[in-house]
Amino acid sequence: MGTRNIKLTVSYDGINYSGWQDQPGKRTIQGLLQQAIGDLTGVFTKVNGASRTDAGVSALGQVANFVLDSRIPTENLLKAINHRLPRDIVVTEVSEAEPTFDASGSAGSKLYRYKIFTGRKRNVLQTRNCWHRPGKLDAAAMDAAAKMLVGKHDFKSFAAAADKRQTSVRTVMQCRITEEDKWIHIDIEADRFLYNMVRNIVGTLVEIGRGRWKPEKIKEILEAKNRTAAGPTAPPEGLCLMWIKY
Amino acid sequence: MGTRNIKLTVSYDGINYSGWQDQPGKRTIQGLLQQAIGDLTGVFTKVNGASRTDAGVSALGQVANFVLDSRIPTENLLKAINHRLPRDIVVTEVSEAEPTFDASGSAGSKLYRYKIFTGRKRNVLQTRNCWHRPGKLDAAAMDAAAKMLVGKHDFKSFAAAADKRQTSVRTVMQCRITEEDKWIHIDIEADRFLYNMVRNIVGTLVEIGRGRWKPEKIKEILEAKNRTAAGPTAPPEGLCLMWIKY
Numbered sequence: 001m002g003t004r005n006i007k008l009t010v011s012y013d014g015i016n017y018s019g020w021q022d023q024p025g026k027r028t029i030q031g032l033l034q035q036a037i038g039d040l041t042g043v044f045t046k047v048n049g050a051s052r053t054d055a056g057v058s059a060l061g062q063v064a065n066f067v068l069d070s071r072i073p074t075e076n077l078l079k080a081i082n083h084r085l086p087r088d089i090v091v092t093e094v095s096e097a098e099p100t101f102d103a104s105g106s107a108g109s110k111l112y113r114y115k116i117f118t119g120r121k122r123n124v125l126q127t128r129n130c131w132h133r134p135g136k137l138d139a140a141a142m143d144a145a146a147k148m149l150v151g152k153h154d155f156k157s158f159a160a161a162a163d164k165r166q167t168s169v170r171t172v173m174q175c176r177i178t179e180e181d182k183w184i185h186i187d188i189e190a191d192r193f194l195y196n197m198v199r200n201i202v203g204t205l206v207e208i209g210r211g212r213w214k215p216e217k218i219k220e221i222l223e224a225k226n227r228t229a230a231g232p233t234a235p236p237e238g239l240c241l242m243w244i245k246y
Numbered sequence: 247m248g249t250r251n252i253k254l255t256v257s258y259d260g261i262n263y264s265g266w267q268d269q270p271g272k273r274t275i276q277g278l279l280q281q282a283i284g285d286l287t288g289v290f291t292k293v294n295g296a297s298r299t300d301a302g303v304s305a306l307g308q309v310a311n312f313v314l315d316s317r318i319p320t321e322n323l324l325k326a327i328n329h330r331l332p333r334d335i336v337v338t339e340v341s342e343a344e345p346t347f348d349a350s351g352s353a354g355s356k357l358y359r360y361k362i363f364t365g366r367k368r369n370v371l372q373t374r375n376c377w378h379r380p381g382k383l384d385a386a387a388m389d390a391a392a393k394m395l396v397g398k399h400d401f402k403s404f405a406a407a408a409d410k411r412q413t414s415v416r417t418v419m420q421c422r423i424t425e426e427d428k429w430i431h432i433d434i435e436a437d438r439f440l441y442n443m444v445r446n447i448v449g450t451l452v453e454i455g456r457g458r459w460k461p462e463k464i465k466e467i468l469e470a471k472n473r474t475a476a477g478p479t480a481p482p483e484g485l486c487l488m489w490i491k492y
Contacts, residue, residue, distance in 0.1 A: 089370070
């Protein structure tokens with residue numbers, strides 16, 4: 001019996017977790033998935049995720065893969081894993097992948113959505129996964145600024161200072177603002193993301209939305225290539241990984 | 247300076263709590279409100295709630311009152327209490343009440359909403375506060391049954407066996423089913439509720455929705471005046487106290 005490469009699509013409410021990545025003594029998504037699969041197969045199984053979402057960040061379409069040495073059909077595998085997971089982590093799809101498929105390395109682009117609730121009174125059941133930031137924001141100005149981020153740029157100003165990757169050049173395919181009632185959604189699709197990139201972009205767009213900066217400020221920030229030029233980091237609970245293209 | 251009677255409207259996501267009522271060593275809504283107010287005033291303050299919601303049950307419009315010996319304006323009180331509460335408990339209104347106002351005793355009627363998600367795949371961010379029960383339910387049959395509950399009846403068959411109140415006669419003002427996509431909402435308004443009454447009604451309506459019983463079964467269940475005649479108790483996480491009329 002040969003080993004199989006299994007692809008998982010996973011959704012989770014990140015609020016109660018210390019992020020994706022397994023860490024000793026912490027409740028993490030990767031840790032709980034590995035525990036569930038290990039429980040099922042009897043052997044420790046490393047689960048390779050496409051995106052290392054931070055503590056508090058949610059996902060509807062996180063993707064991961066792992067090597068399995070068992071003939072269990074994918075449909076049964078899905079049920080058996082979900083049975084061993086808490087209610088707020090759900091595997092939504094299980095499929096057979098090519099041996100070369102690598103959830104992280106093979107990813108084409110990802111879309112993150114960031115939700116801001118601008119109303120004063122918060123409905124606790126509808127505003128769990130958002131940044132509650134009371135006060136009107138100028139969505140048109142934010143959208144004008146967002147458009148300037150689309151394309152291939154050096155996003156160093158939007159990367160956490162601790163991000164030491166060789167290059168901070170990334171391609172943003174779309175960056176758009178939608179407003180409905182007291183909600184603002186910021187959708188950002190890119191080939192890869194720098195550490196804290198979405199939350200730093202959101203924090204900056206909010207500075208523009210509240211009138212501190214003009215939309216044109218984005219160009220200046222990109223050119224600065226320095227984290228201090230951009231706005232603050234938006235809180236994690238508003239962020240959600242929507243999907244990953246392969 | 248005389249004492250004041252303060253009325254609070256409170257909303258909370260009940261999933262992480264052991265219900266409304268203060269209990270030693272448990273995280274409860276009443277306990278956390280009392281702690282927040284005590285913290286603020288320096289004296290232990292009993293908070294009197296209109297409804298003792300169970301563990302896992304949420305509320306958008308729970309009402310409570312407490313006696314306050316301070317001149318702090320209501321608007322500041324709201325902010326100061328919220329500042330001392332976790333993110334998933336929010337005081338939405340604070341007002342001055344008549345000295346005779348009693349959140350529990352003065353209540354006219356209450357409306358509870360119960361949410362069922364009937365789809366197979368669950369979106370973790372939208373299906374936190376619901377009963378995830380995959381499989382089609384006949385909403386028209388459920389609604390026909392629900393109509394038979396409206397009016398003044400002895401609801402003994404729908405009360406937890408442990409409920410030892412003198413009378414189980416209650417008046418249901420409305421009981422209706424609404425269906426949208428894969429969601430079924432059950433709204434029940436009554437003058438007062440017996441212990442587990444909504445969850446037992448929901449459990450029974452689901453038996454009708456899945457075809458085990460005809461809608462007319464409701465009459466038989468009401469006449470039996472025996473808990474064993476009705477359906478099972480629906481899980482707490484689908485239940486939410488929407489509002490209370492005074």
